[in-house]
Amino acid sequence: MRILALPPEAPPMLRRLTSGLRRAALGAGALGVAAFAPQIARAATVHVTVAYYSAATGPYFKQMAAAFEKTHPGTTIKIDVVNWNNLQQVLQTDVSGGVPPDISIIGTRWLLSFVKDGIAEPLDSFMTPAFRNRFIPVFLKPGEIGGKVYGLPIAASARALFYNKTLLTKAGFPNGPKTWNDVIAAAKKIKAMGAYGFGLQGKEIETDVYWYYALWSYGGHLMGANGKVAFDSAAGVKALTLYKTMVDQGLTEPGVTNYTREDLQNLFKQGRLGMVITAPFLIGQIAKEAPKLAYGIVPVPTGTVQSTYAVTDSIVMFKASKVKKQAWQFLDFLFTKDNRVLFNKNEGFLPTTRAVAADPYFQDNKQLQVFVNLLPKAHFAPVIRGWENVAKAVIDAVQSVYLGKAQPAAALKTAATSADRALAQ
Amino acid sequence: MTASARRAFAPRMLIAPSFVLALFIIAYPFFDIARMSVYHVSRFGILGGFAGLANFRRIFADPVFIATVWRTLVWTGAVVSGTILVSLPVSLVLNENFHGQGLARTLVMLPWSVSLTMSAIVWLWSFDANHGMINATLQSIGVLRQPVQWMARASTAFPIEILVGILVSVPFVVTIFLGGLSSIPSDIYEAARIDGAGRVQQFWRLTLPLLRPFISLAVVLNVIYVFNSFPIIWVMTQGGPAEGTQILVTYLYELAFRLGRPGEAAAVSLAMLAILMVFTTIYVRMQMRSAEP
Amino acid sequence: MNERNWRKSLLCWLVLSPLILTTLFPFAVMISTALKPAADVLAYPPRWLPSRFDWGNFVAMWKAANFGVALLNSLIVSLGSTALAILVSVPAAYALARHSFVGRGFYRQFLLFTQMLSPILLVIGLFRLAASIPWGNGTLVNTRIGLIVPYAAFQIAFAVWMLSSYFATIPRDLEEAAWLEGCGKVRAVLRVFLPLALPAMAVTAIFTFINGWNEFAVALTMLRSPSKRTLTVQVVNLVAGRYSIEWNQVMAATLAATLPVAALFAWLQRYLVKGLALGAVK
Known part of the structure; x- marks a missing residue:
């Protein structure tokens, strides 16, 4: 029902x-x-x-x-x-x-x-x-x-990385990845096995959040002290370049802009996806829909720091x-x-x-x-008026990068300009 | 009461109920939009200060809006012209007397019985990259080797949306055309045959000119419907990815209900209305002019 | 029938086949998915035939979408708005067809204007309007009548166009003959004109019914409690913003929502065309 x-x-x-x-x-x-x-x-x-x-x-x-x-x-x-x-x-x-x-x-x-x-x-x-x-x-x-x-x-809820134990063990990471380098190394092996390595969300609600995971892991911030956005930083470019590189090398599922969080979770439940970052409610869904799936949960991979989204x-x-x-x-x-x-x-x-x-x-x-355990290192979405406009600008930017229509630095700059314009109103 | 006033009284009484009902429903919402478009409005529709043309300036300064206007014109033009191009031959065939004509007509009308929203849902599911039957079928007959991510980019998603738009518009237009065709008396074809006109000539010389008023009607109504049509694009791509399938209605909806900018959304509504009015005025005038002998 | 006719029929079907195949495709998808057990739906690669026929989807969907209640609501709203639209449109169409009067042009322009306003542009205003009108213990929000009235209003333009161009084809002499026989004007209309206008009214009613049946944006905004929601809203609710979508139930629901209208169409198809033939353009 x-x-x-x-x-x-x-x-x-x-x-x-x-x-x-x-x-x-x-x-x-x-x-x-x-x-x-x-x-x-x-x-x-x-x-x-x-x-x-x-x-x-x-x-x-x-x-x-x-x-x-x-x-x-x-x-x-x-x-x-x-x-x-x-x-x-x-x-x-x-x-x-x-x-x-x-x-x-x-x-x-x-x-x-x-x-x-x-x-x-x-x-x-x-x-x-x-x-x-x-x-x-x-x-x-x-x-x-x-x-x-x-x-x-x-x-x-907070976010952590779910990994498919069978795939990751074969790839040499039986305890899951710790850093983005681990993710890339594991994804390359998983790709060779014919499955998808790292699930990258590129569609609908929280597409921006999926990129914040990487942004924060490199020590970046969404908002600056001056009330303007700060995601178009070196950390931001690094995070977006990381994802884009994975897309280009085929380490993600193909056509990332076609995948919502739910689509990724479905791939994961079917055992076709190595890693996905998502919320604890996936635990319950797996227990109900794919009880035989062997999986583990580890913190969001680190770039330079440990972080998560709460x-x-x-x-x-x-x-x-x-x-x-x-x-x-x-x-x-x-x-x-x-x-x-x-x-x-x-x-x-x-x-x-x-x-x-x-x-x-x-x-x-x-x-x-x-x-x-990740909560002390968690970021919350900033409490600012018109936050949806910022999220929207970021989603447009990351989507055009994933699609190869823009370069990370330029796309983030455009997004920052349009987000700041919206916030100023 | 003068004679002419008395003559006008009865018909006015007759149109009064419909006029009052339509006005009652439309007047306030329209006033509401017009007012919001010139005020600063909060997410919850609470009016702030008078904004003059600020909302309009803001949307015209938004590169997404400008791109969206053009895309909406492409969307409307492609769906309407595609519909007319498909419907013409289909109606000509359906107007012939052949075995199973009734069944064929029913099948062609079938999409009409599915609401737009549900149609869009079914097509979205059909084009699903992993579980959809489009990829499955194309792969099983060997056309595709890998599943195609149809909705991942605008370059495939938008044409698909246009095709779905055409498919759901065909029944209405075919119905209009069939009506038009059956109103053409058959004796003029016989006269043409006696004069030695071939079938092709008959089509260009007789059928098409006689169908013209029906085609105009189909064009005007469809332009209005398609231009304002929300469900197909909203269900299938929500205007994404990266705004690549955004049309004015979805843009407006997003401004109003997602981004909390109802003032700008109201400005977009008025801009849309202006575009439609300009179109219908020009089109109707052109039709009237060319219809004169 | 002779051989030539068979060959012609074959040719006709051949020309129509691409369109008809495309038309039937979504129905095939609906049926296929609606009969699959949950495990089949997300199986990869997907197959047309279910591993077993799972009729339980219809039962599950019936409960999940509150289908019976929604069906009744859709019927009430569509029939109600159709009745109201026809009731106000017939006199107006008669006036347009039979009289020329000052304000006729303005009225036609006004109708065209109402067509250009998509309900989605007006949805907030409509809601505020409904919320300002007391009804029963509350307001028109979350009532079926709050849908019936705006639906009817948005149908007027099309209904009046169709009806008036059809009415214009009904010879005036019949009514005039009735006057001569001592019938009053009103009685002449009721006794002579209306019976002749019935087919046109029926066709127009089908259009307005379908439009009401399929409407989504206004229904979504106006209706809140599950006991009032229409079919379209309920089916979309199974898809939008869910953490997991049960496609087999969704397809079962779309199929069940579609079949009644499809059957209506199959039955009325020839009348539809005939009605439009006389009605569409004048």
């Missing part, structure tokens, strides 16, 4: 706009003014928009909603599951139409726009010190803007919400230990709270530990 089952009765999502007040008014009329406050509480419906992570996402949140409603009579939780591709559009139109949900999952990289436009509600007034203390600080930080917390880390998704409350109290109660409920453990197990994300991290399932999980 892919998406949520049909709720028995689904009234228009915008019911809350009027229904709370209307029912309250009716109630007041019928029962007298004394009944006013309880009536509001009884009518509260919390609209929650969640991102589709996997087939398990919808059922999980439905289950949470049902459990919450049981202990909070009078509050109804309505869950809408939206695909990542549409999530931004859905929230944008909802807000511009004046009918946002009460809480929603968003990409943390969008958070700044939500805060600057006054759409997200600061959560500090709801948070007790004990609640704040539930989180692993490094994951709470990206949701903090101007000293206030706007987003809670609902999902977190990313969180945030759950935010909307300023326009009329049921903030109930919405907060639901958030509080979501971030209790057992609920979080279940979510992280389902989706293959890293623990964002201390209690979950201490759970034996995660403590004893060697594969996940590779990712967790």
Whole structure:
């Protein structure tokens, strides 16, 4: 089953706009003014928009909603599951139409726009010190803007390199590659065996990120101290030249601009790809779809330094919400230990709270530990307004280099110019 | 009430419901776009200060926009002319009386029954480099030795998108042409035969001129539809790689919903509308002029 | 039939074969993939024939895409918008076909203009409009009526064009004869004109139905809860932004969404052409 089952009765999502007040008014009329406050509480419906992570996402949140409603009579939780591709559009139109949900999952990289436009509600007034203390600080930080917390880390992942043990053992790297030179040496051998060496993503979301792995590994940075982009550096050129060389020597899959992250993961599951850098959720997919595959996980290869990309998704409350109290109660409920453990197990994300991290399932999980251990060296996407424009410029640049339409240095320069122009606006 | 006013009253009442409904749906969104195009607008459609023509200046300064305008013209021109070129002979054949004519007509119309979005999804899957049936078939009959990465570069992806565009446009145009052909009385062909005109001559002298109004209609409607068509390119390549298949609609969608620049997206909408209006005005005028004896 | 006719038929099919093969290709792909078990779908190299026929994909897809509900929604929205579009377009088309009046040219220009505005350009404005109109306990957002009205509005131009050029071919004398027999003008229209106009209305209705059935951008924006989503939105949801795409289910869904319309086409094909023959250009 892919998406949520049909709720028995689904009234228009915008019911809350009027229904709370209307029912309250009716109630007041019928029962007298004394009944006013309880009536509001009884009518509260919390609209929650969640991102589709996997087939398990919808059922999980439905289950949470049902459990919450049981202990909070009078509050109804309505869950809408939206695909990542549409999530931004859905929230944008909802807000511009004046009918946002009460809480929603968003990409943390969008958070700044939500805060600057006054759409997200600061959560500090709801948070007790004990609640704040539930989180692993490094994951709470990206949701903090101007000293206030706007987003809670609902999902977190970091990146590491998955390698096919059979192929890499034959290539002489039974424990996986450590440096880019190892990657190249192994890929050459794997190519001779008729498989693809290094999986290089060249299409759609996170095509830019795939190049940041190399950029950071050479000590490069995305943004400079002056608020302008800094990826057109020597490290940037080196990183892009590295990838381009691998493309030219046939050490990657052919036609890299035809491969999304999911396509690479599929190649890997089929045993046709030697190495791929991706998130921990591939572990779960392999267990389900290719249980016989022998593979290992090692840190992202180093150029001059060790690094990785860490990313969180945030759950935010909307300023326009009329049921903030109930919405907060639901958030509080979501971030209790057992609920979080279940979510992280389902989706293959890293623990964002201390209690979950201490759970034996995660403590004893060697594969996940590779990712967790990388966190101190992790880079997050910079919190700047209009970040999508920078990502877009980078994607255009790396794609034209992979396609042989531009040289690394020139392409990065063009991207930097256009990204800076977009950021200046 | 004067006589002429009274005469105009009844027809105006008759068109009123449709006019009001269309206006009701279109007026506000159109006003919304026009307003956003001259304001600074946040990602969430919140209006900032008056921007004058800044949004327009910005898109015209964007090299991607300029390249996209040209590509959109190529896309529209190629799909529409390709559709007409395929549809003409196909309609001529389908207009003949032959065994299985009804079946043939149904088969030609078939793509119409699949929504554009779903068509694009199926074709994307068919052209998948590793698991798609195009590569599999071409390899099994020996045309290809290695799988081709069709969507990896614009030089293969864009022509494929144009072909898919043609394929899904053919049914509509064939239907129009068949309608046109069946409205041509058959006795004029007999007269032409008696005068000694061959089949080729009949086509150039009779069929084509008589079909002209139908061809014009097909061209105008198709230009509008294809120019504004979103699903094929969005599903198959999202305008990539490296902007190589971007057309104006996908560019606009990206500006509005991915890059958070609705003001500029609104400016693109108006630019698109202007291009279409210029085209239809010129085309309709040219057709009217050449239609005069 | 004689031999000459057979040879001609063969020639006709030969000329059509490239196009027909291309047309059938996606259907072959849909059927092939829809019947494959998951392991076959990503097998390399891929093969046309499944290792075994996995009809379970249809069951899985039916659940995953909430297919039954989506089918009903698509039907309601398409039929509703068709009915509304025809209802307002028939009088307008009659006016255009029978009367010349001041404002006629303007009205035609206006219709052309509405055709040039693709819904995708207007989608944010449409959403804001819907969000500002109270309906039931909420607004028109996430309601089927919120789709029916704009769909109908965008169909008016085409419907009026087709209907009016068809209406113009219906001889005026018939109505005039009815007047002479003492029929009122309105009754003459209802008794004499409308029955003759029915085929044109049917053909126009098919067009508007198909367009509503296939629309995507507005439906994606307006509909939120799974109980309201249409087929197109649900099928695309199986593909867009998923960490893994189950192509066998996706193809099963496209196939199941396509077959009803394809059958409708096969059945109505000859009427379609006939309707357009009279209607398309005047």
